[in-house]
Each structure stands twice: as structure tokens, then as C-alpha cells.
Amino acid sequence: MPAVRRDVVVAGASAGGVEALRALVRSLPADFPATLLVTMHLAPGSRSALPMILDRAGPVPAMAATHGAPLRPGRIYVAPPDHHLLVDGDSVILTKGPTESRHRPAINAMFRSAAVTAGPRVVGVVLSGALDDGALGLRSIVDRGGAAVVQDPADALYAGMPESALALVDAECVLPAGELGPALDKIVRVPVDGADVPPPSPALLIEDRIARDGVRLGSVAPDAALPPSGFTCPDCQGALMEVDAAGQYRCRIGHAWSAEALLGAHDTELQRALWMALRTLDEKAALAERLRKDSERRHGMLADRYAGTAKECAAAAETLRRFLFSLGAEAGASP
Template sequence: MSHHVDTVVIGGSAGCFTALRRLLADLPEDLPAAVLICQHFSSLGEKHAVDLLRGYSKMPVTLAEDGMEIEAGQIIFARPDVHMMIGQDHLHLRRGAHENNFRPAIDPLFRSAAVYRGPRAIGVILSGMMDDGAAGARALHRTGGHILVQSPDSADFPDMPSAALAAVPEAEPVPLETLAAEIAALTNRPCKPPGGVPWEMGLELKIAGLEGATMANEERLGELSPYNCPHCNGVLWQIEDGPMTRFRCHTGHAYTMESLNASQDRALDESLFNALRAHKGRAALIRQMARKTEGTESRRRLEERAVRYEEDTERLQQIIKNRNTGQP
């Protein structure tokens, strides 16, 4: 097994395309490491984005394939809708549950680097919103990996770099213009041999890879929380991970506190609009029933019911309006 730094894992989201364009242009052609990138692709689409970035890179750029060997001197992008994870010497692509509302997510890639590379890996967090990658960066740091973070003041969206720095205070913030040089300086350096991996880290990697983690083991990750998973409505276990509080359900959906809040907010928004649609439809149907009812008293009762549904509709519309404008 190599005892030199030979693997670079990179994660980014909003604003990441601009950062990657500069970073890939600056990385040397003979970089003695494999570079694996998980980007939350925008409306550009993964193939178009990778084709554009290929034009800036001196190294060959490709999309990941399941079972692909990991070799130095190549850049590999995660495919959409599957997690990309490092194995012993090859890649795994798995359609595991969303993490932090993304698939592919950055955390599974970084966690796999923590398990299979440890001190041999460099983790890099680029521009992005929210905090995907923070837990993965912490995992890689725990097994001896070196964490670099695009300095928040050089990122179009500083949320992800700031979250990574909060999760790993020892991480090194680096301006975008010198980030490639810092990566090149760290690669091929001698490093300690990989050590032991915390059991919970390996378990979370198995969950993301759909490798048959049992409910009994999953329950050991944390304590029951009062929250349900917004994706599948399963119970969430609360995991205390150093400075981070995270959540997982039995089917594998994983959240930081921030991503859980965002997912709950979307679920609430959908529920409110569903209720609004149902109330409007109910009021209209009862009005129609009243018009076709011959008895005066029966018609009156139906009209009163329609009025109550219409009043509820107005209340729901006001609640939705206040949510959109931020009013109390």
C-alpha cells in the first residue's frame, strides 16, 4: 500500500463551477494523484458541465463508472443520482439514500476517502450553499487526511467553506488563486500508514453503499430524536459528531441540522399548498351541491359549510403569504 499522498477528493455546490474552472486550469499535468470531484450540478447538466471543464484541464477528465480503477493523473467526476465512493483500489457508484438532500452527496465521497485512504488523501471544499461536505471533511480529518478549504472570502457562496472550517477548525483556508499550488505541494509527500477506522464511520459508509447495515447497528449511531425523516417519514436518530449534530433514518437519509431544517421547510410548504388546494376544491364542490339541493334548510347548511372552507382557505393563503415574505 502506498504511504504517499495520492488521492484528492473535492466537493462543491453553488459557485463551484467557477472555482473548478480556475482550479483545474492550474493543476499540473503530471500531478501524482487521482482527483475525484463531487459537484452539485446546476441546470447546465453533468455532461455539459464536465465537457466545459475538460477544456480547462491539463489532466484527462472523465465521468465515474462503477468498478473503475483509481489511477494517478486522472480527474473523475461523480455522475448524477448516484453516490461516488472510493473502495480499496476502485470506485463504487451506489444509489443510496440522499444525504443532505443530495445524491451524489459530498459526505459519502469524503467518508469513503477517510476509510480507504486516510493520511493518503487531501479533502478540498469549494464554494457552495448549506453544509454538505462538513461531516465528510471531519471524518477524513479524523483518519489523518489533510483538509483544504477555499477561503470564504474568495468563494461566490461561502456557506460550505465556512461550515467545513467550523467542523474542522484545523482545516487550512486557502485563496482560490493558490489552491492548486497547495494541492500540488501536498501530493506525493510521505505520510503515515492508514490506521484504524472508527466503527461508526465504516457503518455510515455501508449505509450509503447499500451494503446491508442492520437496524440494530444503526441504532448505535445515536439517540432517538423527536423528528421524522422528511423523505420517508421514518424516525431520525440524532448523532453527536464533535461540534456537529447530525441525523439519520433507517433507510439511510442523512441530514445536518441545516439541511434537515431546509428539507422540513420544503415539506411544510408542500403540505400547505396541498391543504390550500383541498380546501378550495372542497368549498367549490359544496357550493355546487348547494345549488342542486332543493330543500331550503339543506341548502343553507351546505352553504354554511362552504363558507367555513372558504374562511379556512383565506387563512391558509395568509399563512403562505407570510411565509414567503418572512412576516411573523
């Protein structure tokens, strides 16, 4: 393969990402010679003002990505809510592929598609965010000859995503968001040798196909030969298979989870179940107390039994309540 220029830049952000993206875009030159694709975690039903924010932030025009839009240098395309933004040849596509760690759009989905389609032409950028979306996708880009750029964790409002990325890849540069523009401009103007770039791995191709195909029963084919993980998908309760030893899982439907996101989801499920148990105990104690009052004049032994039940439930509820409030205090959030 002859020398190629890195003309596709894919950037991912989550919590604190608006500030980081604005700083990055503000620092880009007006003649930036690559296409910049942006994915930021958004709620499915939201209306995103991010294209307008980025369009006003710097000299490079920014717009919401549309299905089939060509990869044009000097343009910024932003993933819309509830759609993965993927690279497909010399254009972009929007898909309704399965959520990844409950995110759609997902950063890993965009990064993987760029790695598969454009290989050494890609620069992946991980910005501020919690947890670890983007880390495995960035590794895919590097494995295919692309470059990795990461916001300095000390500069990020949320350091989780930059730190997770740096734990998996050797980044070409680690800088504050406001200094990334000149660094990217330099990277995309220097041709690189495209020879000896390994082909996409079977696991990478499976992951990319799922994001492109959309949600359908059997998104993960039975012949994919993925080992069972022993864990359950929080979205559909299906068995999760291990896609990557670094901690990436898929269910048969196609929902994807990183190990860190899966842990957080199970923690949320556990707390929800405990709050439901607390409500049940409170209601049972109240009902037993009502039955005690109704029966104490007619049947003393029955009233005593109801009183015992009310006391036991109230004590159990108080113990559980204290535990739940201690969890909330540790997380810094109210229940």
C-alpha cells in the same frame, strides 16, 4: 507507519460549484502528482457535462469515473449522476448506496470512503454550495490524519458548504478557488508522518458500509446501537437514528440526513401540506356555494347552512393563502 504522500484529493461542490471547480482545475499544474476525485450534486436523471467542462478547463485530463478505475496520478475522475463515487483500495467504485440529504452522488459518502481507505494520504476540498454536505466527511478525513482545504466563503457563490466545513475543522488553507491549485500541488508533494493515525471509528465504518452496500432493508444493522433521534425520515417516513452528535441521522433503510438538510426537507413538506390544505379549503368553499345555490329555492335553512360553510372555508383559505405567500416572500421564491 512510514511517511506517506498525500496522493488522493477528493473535492466536493454543489450550487456554484461549476465555476469553483473550473477555477481550481485551471490552476493545477500539468504534472499534478495526485488523483483528483470530484463529486458535485446532480439530478438523478441528468446527463453531466462536467467531465468535458473540467477536461477543457486545465491541463490535467478529466473524465467520468467508471467502476473499478485505478487511482492514477494526474487524472481527474468525476462522479456520474445517481451514483456515489467511493475510494476502494487503489481504485474507485460506483455504488447505488442510499441518498444522503436526497443527494446521490453525495460528497460526504466520497469523503468518508477516502478517510477509511486512505487515511493520511487524503486531502479533502470543500467548494461552493448551499447547506452542509461535505462538512462531516471532511472532519472524518482530518480525524484520520488527512488534510482539509476549503474555498474562501467570500469567494464562493454559495457560502453554506465552506462555512459549515470551517465550523467543524481547522483547514490547512482557506483560499479563493483560483488559488487552490498551487496550494494543493504543494500539499501533495510533501510527505507526512503516517504514524499514530487512529483507526476508523465504529460510526465511520457503519456510514461507509452503508454507502457501499446499496439500498436494502436493514442497511443500518439492529446491533448498531444508534440512539433514536425522535425525527422521521422525509424519504421513507421511517424513524431516524442519530449517527453523529454534530447532526447526522440515518433511517433503517439507510437514508442519511444532516440536521440542516432535514430542517429544509421538513420545511418543504410543511409547505406542501399547507398548499394542499389551501386547495381543499378552496374546493370546499366552491362546492358549498354550489350547494347553496341549488338548495336556496327549496330549503332556505339548508341554503343558510351551506352559505355559512362557504363563508367559513373562504375566510380560512384567505388566511392560509396570506400566510403561504408571506413564506414565499421571505424565501425569495414564488409558491
